[in-house]
Amino acid sequence: xxxxxxxxxxxxxxxxxxxxxxxxxxxxxxxxxxxxxxxxxxxxxxxxxxxxxxxxxxxxxxxxxxxxxxxxxxxxxxxxxxxxxxxxxxxxxxxxxxxxxxxxxxxxxxxxxxxxxxxxxxxxxxxxxxxxxxxxxxxxxxxxxxxxxxxxxxxxxxxxxxxxxxxxxxxxxxxxxxxxxxxxxxxxxxxxxxxxxxxxxxxxxxxxxxxxxxxxxxxxxxxxxxxxxxxxxxxxxxxxxxxxxxxxxxxxxxxxxxxxxxxxxxxxxxxxxxxxxxxxxxxxxxxxxxxxxxxxxxxxxxxxxxxxxxxxxxxxxxxxxxxxxxxxxxxx
Amino acid sequence: xxxxxxxxxxxxxxxxxxxxxxxxxxxxxxxxxxxxxxxxxxxxxxxxxxxxxxxxxxxxxxxxxxxxxxxxxxxxxxxxxxxxxxxxxxxxxxxxxxxxxxxxxxxxxxxxxxxxxxxxxxxxxxxxxxxxxxxxxxxxxxxxxxxxxxxxxxxxxxxxxxxxxxxxxxxxxxxxxxxxxxxxxxxxxxxxxxxxxxxxxxxxxxxxxxxxxxxxxxxxxxxxxxxxxxxxxxxxxxxxxxxxxxxxxxxxxxxxxxxxxxxxxxxxxxxxxxxxxxxxxxxxxxxxxxxxxxxxxxxxxxxxxxxxxxxxxxxxxxxx
Amino acid sequence: xxxxxxxxxxxxxxxxxxxxxxxxxxxxxxxxxxxxxxxxxxxxxxxxxxxxxxxxxxxxxxxxxxxxxxxxxxxxxxxxxxxxxxxxxxxxxxxxxxxxxxxxxxxxxxxxxxxxxxxxxxxxxxxxxxxxxxxxxxxxxxxxxxxxxxxxxxxxxxxxxxxxxxxxxxxxxxxxxxxxxxxxxxxxxxxxxxxxxxxxxxxxxxxxxxxxxxxxxxxxxxxxxxxxxxxxxxxxxxxxxxxxxxxxxxxxxxxxxxxxxxxxxxxxxxxxxxxxxxxxxxxxxxxxxxxxxxxxxxxxxxxxxxxxxxxxxxxxxxxxxxxxxxxxxxxxxxxxxxxxxxxx
Numbered sequence: 001x002x003x004x005x006x007x008x009x010x011x012x013x014x015x016x017x018x019x020x021x022x023x024x025x026x027x028x029x030x031x032x033x034x035x036x037x038x039x040x041x042x043x044x045x046x047x048x049x050x051x052x053x054x055x056x057x058x059x060x061x062x063x064x065x066x067x068x069x070x071x072x073x074x075x076x077x078x079x080x081x082x083x084x085x086x087x088x089x090x091x092x093x094x095x096x097x098x099x100x101x102x103x104x105x106x107x108x109x110x111x112x113x114x115x116x117x118x119x120x121x122x123x124x125x126x127x128x129x130x131x132x133x134x135x136x137x138x139x140x141x142x143x144x145x146x147x148x149x150x151x152x153x154x155x156x157x158x159x160x161x162x163x164x165x166x167x168x169x170x171x172x173x174x175x176x177x178x179x180x181x182x183x184x185x186x187x188x189x190x191x192x193x194x195x196x197x198x199x200x201x202x203x204x205x206x207x208x209x210x211x212x213x214x215x216x217x218x219x220x221x222x223x224x225x226x227x228x229x230x231x232x233x234x235x236x237x238x239x240x241x242x243x244x245x246x247x248x249x250x251x252x253x254x255x256x257x258x259x260x261x262x263x264x265x266x267x268x269x270x271x272x273x274x275x276x277x278x279x280x281x282x283x284x285x286x287x288x289x290x291x292x293x294x295x296x297x298x299x300x301x302x303x304x305x306x307x308x309x310x311x312x313x314x315x316x317x318x319x320x321x322x323x324x325x326x327x328x329x330x331x332x
Numbered sequence: 333x334x335x336x337x338x339x340x341x342x343x344x345x346x347x348x349x350x351x352x353x354x355x356x357x358x359x360x361x362x363x364x365x366x367x368x369x370x371x372x373x374x375x376x377x378x379x380x381x382x383x384x385x386x387x388x389x390x391x392x393x394x395x396x397x398x399x400x401x402x403x404x405x406x407x408x409x410x411x412x413x414x415x416x417x418x419x420x421x422x423x424x425x426x427x428x429x430x431x432x433x434x435x436x437x438x439x440x441x442x443x444x445x446x447x448x449x450x451x452x453x454x455x456x457x458x459x460x461x462x463x464x465x466x467x468x469x470x471x472x473x474x475x476x477x478x479x480x481x482x483x484x485x486x487x488x489x490x491x492x493x494x495x496x497x498x499x500x501x502x503x504x505x506x507x508x509x510x511x512x513x514x515x516x517x518x519x520x521x522x523x524x525x526x527x528x529x530x531x532x533x534x535x536x537x538x539x540x541x542x543x544x545x546x547x548x549x550x551x552x553x554x555x556x557x558x559x560x561x562x563x564x565x566x567x568x569x570x571x572x573x574x575x576x577x578x579x580x581x582x583x584x585x586x587x588x589x590x591x592x593x594x595x596x597x598x599x600x601x602x603x604x605x606x607x608x609x610x611x612x613x614x615x616x617x618x619x620x621x622x623x624x625x626x627x628x629x630x631x632x633x634x635x636x637x638x639x640x641x642x643x644x645x646x647x648x649x650x651x652x
Numbered sequence: 653x654x655x656x657x658x659x660x661x662x663x664x665x666x667x668x669x670x671x672x673x674x675x676x677x678x679x680x681x682x683x684x685x686x687x688x689x690x691x692x693x694x695x696x697x698x699x700x701x702x703x704x705x706x707x708x709x710x711x712x713x714x715x716x717x718x719x720x721x722x723x724x725x726x727x728x729x730x731x732x733x734x735x736x737x738x739x740x741x742x743x744x745x746x747x748x749x750x751x752x753x754x755x756x757x758x759x760x761x762x763x764x765x766x767x768x769x770x771x772x773x774x775x776x777x778x779x780x781x782x783x784x785x786x787x788x789x790x791x792x793x794x795x796x797x798x799x800x801x802x803x804x805x806x807x808x809x810x811x812x813x814x815x816x817x818x819x820x821x822x823x824x825x826x827x828x829x830x831x832x833x834x835x836x837x838x839x840x841x842x843x844x845x846x847x848x849x850x851x852x853x854x855x856x857x858x859x860x861x862x863x864x865x866x867x868x869x870x871x872x873x874x875x876x877x878x879x880x881x882x883x884x885x886x887x888x889x890x891x892x893x894x895x896x897x898x899x900x901x902x903x904x905x906x907x908x909x910x911x912x913x914x915x916x917x918x919x920x921x922x923x924x925x926x927x928x929x930x931x932x933x934x935x936x937x938x939x940x941x942x943x944x945x946x947x948x949x950x951x952x953x954x955x956x957x958x959x960x961x962x963x964x965x966x967x968x969x970x971x972x973x974x975x976x977x978x979x980x981x982x983x984x985x986x987x988x989x990x991x992x993x994x995x996x
Contacts, residue, residue: 061898063890065799086904093901101899106892111914111990121900156990172900373811477671480974484933485967488955493681579815586817587937591952606819613823613843614831624820632815639811 008180008212009035009058014072016050016057019065023285027053029236030072032311035180040206040213042223042244044259045233048281051216054233055182059097060089076180095125098173102185104165108157114141114168115153121175140171144201163194167201174205181206182214187222199226220259224248229317232256235282235292238311242318250327252320254297291323299324301331374640380633384626388439391432397506400429401598409616419618421605431623434600436506438582438627441516441601445581448520450574453527458558460528461535472532475525483522487584490518491593509599519584527573534566568645572638579634586627602627657983664975671971672746675964676717683958685709685755702733707755720752720964721745746968752961756954761965765947771846772939772946776931778862779870784924786874791881796908798886806878813875818934822868822941829864844943865942869934873927881920888916918989925981929974 016028028050035041043051056062057069058081074081076097081089093099101107109117118140119133128136134153141149144167157165166186173181183202187195203226206213217223223230223244230247232240232255240253251257258277279296290305291297297304303323311319312332325332404424412419418427460471478486494514501510538544539562547557582602588594589603597604602623609620686703704710708719708729724741731739744750751761790810794803826843833840841864842848847857888894889912897911936948943949947966954962986992 059899061895090901090903093899095901099896099899101892101896103892107896109893109897109911109915111918111988112911113990120902120906124900124902124906156994158991159994169896172896373808473667473670477667477674480667480671480971480978481675481967482930482933482970482974484936485951485970488936488952489675489678489963489967492683492955492958493678583817587819590817590819590937591940606823609823613826617823617827617831620820620823624817624823627817628812628815628820631817632812635811635815 006037007034008037008039008077010073010075011054011058012073012075014054014057014069014074016053016062016067016069018067025284026286027236027284028057031233031236031238032072033231033238033241035212035214037179038206038210038212039229040215040227042227042230043214043216043233044218044220044223044230046218046281048284049233050236051233052184055099055184055214055216058182059093059099060084060086061093061099091125094121094173094178095176096178097180097182098176098178099182099184100166100169100173100186103189104162104169105157105189107169108165110157113154113156114160118168118172118175121172125176136175137171140175141168143174143205144168144171145197146171162190163197166190166194166198170198170201170205174209174211177209178211180212180214182216184216185218186215188217188219195222202226232259236284237292237308237321239293239322240320241311242315242320246315246318250315250318252314252318252326253293253322254299254324254326255293257326258296258298291321299326299329303331371640371643373636374643377633377636377640380629381637384435384630384633385439388432388435391429392436395426395429395432397433399426400433400600401425409612409619411616412618418622419616421619422612422616427605427618427622430600430605431602431626433506434602434605434623435626437512437595437599437601438585438603439630441512441519441585441595442578442582444516445519445523445585446574446577448516449524449577449581450527450570452520452524453573454531454563454570456524457528457531458535458563461532462539462554462558462562464536468532471528475528478522479525483584484587486522487518487588488591488593490521491515491588494518509596511594511596512599515585515588515594519581523577523580523584527570527577530569530573531566534569535562538562538565572642572645575634575641576638579631579638582627582630582634656986657979660979660982664979667975668968668971672721672964672968673717675967675971676720677713679960679964680713680716683956685958685960704733705730705735706733719743719745720961722747723750751965751968754954754962755959756957756962761961764962765950765965765969768945768947768950771944772932772935772948774858774862775865775869775935775938775944775946776928778866779873779931780924780928782866782870783874783877786870787877787881790874790878792885792908792913794878794882795885795889807882810875810879814872814879816872818868818872818937819941821871822864822938825864825867826941846945861942861944865938865944868938868941869931872934873931877920877923880923881916884916884919885912888912891915918985921984921988922981925977925984928977929970932970932973 011034012032013030014028014032015026015030018025018027031050031054033041043055045051053062058074060069060081062069069082072082076092081092084092108114115134115137118137119128119130122128122133122136123130138149138153141153146152146164146167152160157168160168169186181202186202187198190198199222202213202215205211215223215227227244229241229243231238232247232253234255240247240251240256242252247256248260251260255277277296282292282295289308291300291308294300294304299322301324307323309321309323311321313319323331402425407416407420407424408422410416410420416426416428418431421427421430456471456475460468460475491514494517499510501513535558543561544557547561552561585594585601586603586606589601590606592604592607595601595604605623606620612619686700686707686709701710708716708724711719719741723743723745725744727741728737729739729741730737743752746752753760754764757764790806794806797803829841830843831840842861843864846861847853848861851857889908893915894907894912897907902911932948935946936951938944939946939948940952951963951966954966
């Protein structure tokens, strides 16, 4: 398909936990993955599976009294981010790796103008003068599709609609042309029609900026359109990793299958009930033993309860963490 | 296009691990107690407060009241010693004994004033919040008006208003000046506003809830709805406010007694023991030090306690 | 927004009237000014009645209130106290700026208050500045160093600070800085009045005499506000937009002092603005202890002698100040918060 692109980000055995009064929550339990330059990787999973926490851990933005990234390496362009000082991280955040968040209303500072919030990155990271930063900001707003940008630069976040605010966040994130954009469920809080616009905007921009994207979502539908690869997470583990086509054609983990099965689809019969996954996600207060999905799994065998499967390669860039071959039902 | 992921509601307690070992789910009050327990300062406050209450009550078993009021000018202004651990005052009374009996009055005033202000605050806040309309406007105007005058000034004016000859009262084996009742009433009358606003806010938001609608539909009377349905759901801020109110009442009594307008001698309170103490600032610091310290410890422990309660019952509220 | 301001002012007026009614009624039973007029001599019965009529104290409450509010120059008053009203009144009433004269010394109320007001203002302003600056310093520092040893220590100290009754603070500080320092041969602070009469009313004297009273007034509020600022900052720092600011790689200084503080300033301004007049309460006790010639002491003295015009004057001025500050605070808040200022 394509020549191998250089690896931009290589994460190995990342582990994050939170010390709470009720106990220690093991949110991320040893995940490893990589992102190539210009690639779009989707991270999929339900609420609480650790997808957001892992990406925030990458940038060392976890609040550290309760939080604790206690193991693993995050190699970005050859150096381990987890070893870097706060000062060094400040140079990387916003400039090399940018992040946009789920709720644009709460993620934008309500008392600062939109223009200021965009131009401050330009001033801090690129050393732009006031005037240059301002004109560049107007350009950025136009780039993300905000009409009447020259005037709206002086507006405040509450004067924009939800979709517009997300566009502003995108402009903010892309202002310094980062190599990697981490998008944490940017469309979840938005209207369906607006969702499509935002997805399309990001897709368009990543091309022109040659930018890699990690797109976190719980919505498989969004993924299909724009991702190259998909990582499926459950209870702080990666349970499957595949190209988009492979994931949809031959899902190899019971959880992935259940997710796909639970998708409402137009081509199904109307009287078929939507398959929901029985049970509830595991309590992360206990370090898990055995496969975390075992209680809810249709294919469970005794080994699943004893040992937690690690990722096994089953195809070309397709791996799964399961003791059972879902096609045959027999143990691997 | 969202998938259906969880088939259980988020409010159900989650079992602890997959092996089937279950811890029983926690009720709201159990959760609150747990949080409270972790708040070390609050525990400390509770302990100190208990000790102070014991001091005030049990102390009367050691020193009779007559001793506390016994004047002997030959013994005036003695420094602390074995015989008089806190020294003596300007007319020769033992200060330790006076702080015991004074403590009883101060604490009594604190608690009874809070009872009055809590009842008044709940009533006014509930009526204003529940009925709205002109009742709300009127009650809120009055509340605002009273809030616009600093408490001290109100207290002073009211204390003079009720001034004049007040008979003595007998209560639980002690006789004390009727001015205590006056002080209780005026502190209660000047402190209900804060709680009234809080209760009103609670009622305004809760009365739109569905359970109120349901109660209406089944023909429950307004009074029942107010007291049996909405009020129990607003208990948390009321309890916190009442607790902190005791500290405020004790301070208010101390201030006004210090100015000579509060509880009249010979009945002692921690506040009026300080009246005129600055005349003896240099010569007899123990006059003001011990009562002042006791007030400080009481208020401090109540503040710790109230802070812990606030965290336990409503962690979202901002603590000052 | 101009309309908003005007409306707030207009709303304040009926409130003030209402307050004045309450206060006036309370004042009616505060004591008998005539009884104290004779000084040490008891007032003779005939004298007593004459004085009462001259002062208009024999009229019913609502009439007295009316005269107080709108004056009596539109009616006859009993100037010589013989029971017959024959002279035209001279009072114009509070609504026209005439607060009457003191029953104690006959001087116009506003003049009496005006003599003492600046002294109290000095204490107020100095205290407020110290409180705000100090609380910001301690509050922000504590918030940034949450859970550290210093934070816990400061929290404990602040708790003690605002649990102290003000007279305890005053007496304690007096004992240490005046009595003990003197005993130890250190330069010590004065504790009485505004200046040393032998040296005269110089700025240096006043400043030196201000130290202890200001310390007493500010300590409690400083402790309370630093906790409030701490928790406000903590709340703000936990917000999503701070996470965004950090994710943009902005330096910590900018995140805290621009992104966070600008948001935190909104509730802080509210609390400070509304609390300002309440410092007056603290002034009452402090002025008594330090014999500071301010409005608080004036109030106490004149309430004691039931000098109704002066007391009402002071109370009303306080009420006006409180309401005024509420309005100013609302305006400042609306101006600071773009969500209100640019409300479409």
